[in-house]
Amino acid sequence: MASPSTTVARSGGASLRPVTGVALVAAIGGLLFGYDTGVISGALLDIESDFGLSSFGSGVVVSSILVGAMIGAAGAGNLSDRYGRRPVLVAAAGIFTLGAAMAAFAPSAALLTAARVVLGLGIGAASNLVPVYIAEVAPPRFRGRLVGLNQLMITLGIVLAYVANYTLKDVPHDWRWMFGLAAVPAVLFGAGMLLLPESPRWLALRGATERARAALRRVRGDGDPGAVEGELAELTAGPAAGAGAAPRRGRWRALADRSVRPALVAGVGLQILGQASGVNTVIYYAPKIFESSGLGSSSAVLATVGVGVVNLVMTPVGMLAVDRFGRTRLLGTGAVVMALALAGLAATLAAGGQDSSFAWLAVLFVVLFIAAVATTLNVVVFIIPSELYPLRVRGTAMSLTMFSNWTMNFLVSLTFLTLLDALGGAGTFTLYAAVCALLAVFTARRIPETRGKSLEQIERELAPRAGAPRAGAPR
Structure with missing residues (x-):
């Protein structure tokens, strides 16, 4: 059977x-x-x-x-x-x-x-x-x-x-x-x-x-x-x-349990590194980035609209790919492309300065970055944690996960202009490229594949990783 x-x-x-x-x-x-x-x-x-x-x-x-x-x-x-x-x-x-x-x-x-x-x-x-x-x-x-x-x-x-x-x-x-x-x-x-x-x-x-x-x-x-x-x-x-499995008290303390730890490291780590990659700074400050590369004000706004369109069009591509190729393969590949795109943007800003002949090359690298984000990181950033956490603490674990996401979003957005003044565009986007490379490594080492598995199967597979008792074992 x-x-x-x-x-x-x-x-x-x-x-x-x-x-x-x-x-x-x-x-x-x-x-x-x-x-x-x-x-x-x-x-x-x-x-x-x-x-x-x-x-x-x-x-x-x-x-x-x-x-x-x-x-x-x-x-x-x-x-x-x-x-x-x-x-x-x-x-x-x-x-x-x-x-x-x-x-x-x-x-x-x-x-x-x-x-x-x-x-x-x-x-x-x-x-x-x-x-x-x-x-x-x-x-x-x-x-x-x-x-x-x-x-x-x-x-x-x-x-x-x-x-x-x-x-x-x-x-x-x-x-x-x-x-x-x-x-x-x-x-x-x-x-x-x-x-x-x-x-x-x-x-x-x-x-x-x-x-x-x-x-x-x-x-x-x-x-x-x-x-x-x-x-x-x-x-x-x-x-x-x-009915007795749902914790009545100490839900936040339950997140320290060894059976939750591998999933929590994967879920929270994904949020921190994903936001630290600079994805929202590119979206929030795209006109400023394009102007710093040499585009005029109206062209910068037009290019920003194009970025929004690319973001919208590429998202369904990622939705179709995530169940076919898997979460970790999709995210790992995307993180590598993101790193290369930001490294290319950094090199362009360093070589071109305010030379408008380099401006559209900078736009190309930004579009490549956003396309990679839309088809990979943005698709899986909510999928992976929603699948990994044990049912008994899933909501509370997602609270910590999304709190990490929004906090990192706030900090990265707050510091972007300061970084831009201190390091310049080339230095800032080189730093973000390094974070993307770190995200690729983290994905390969810490995020388990969940494609095609039931949530209960995922929970059973993660429990032995933490040395937790399997289902039905004495507690």
């Missing part, structure tokens, strides 16, 4: 439509993440004019969303381990709606900053839980591309923010409309999540076997009932299954 994991793997593609619909609804959280992150770029000039902001004041308004994201990411996972994935995502939708309304009607810079912090809370929660929820409902064979929908929607949200910025530019109170429009997908996100089932794996962990069975049937459709029963058997027999 075939094992449950084998049954699941064979039946993973039997009825993909229901789970794809579930993943698309959940990924609206990613769209809100992208929109609320990107909309400030077009709104800032009018906000500065309306409120008379200084450079420091503008920086506070822009960066406040990252502070909220750090807090939201840190808190959402623990709550989801206690109360479930769906209720916390519904609450995140409410937070997005509240933040959009606060920003749209903010009478002062201080209240706009507070609204941005609120929006950040929603972003942090969504960045944490949307990948986890999708991973826990997806069949192993297609889990990578389904979780990758989150990144696609983030990218789409950024593009929609740019479109809204352009479309509303001459409308009275334009920036207020830009922020307020985010309430529409936020309401849709909340309403959609109310209609979706709870994660069957979280239900199995709490001992709610019948509810877990019903949830599996909803996300697997009307395919082979035996496959659902086989998958349920694996859930209820997993290393953390049973």
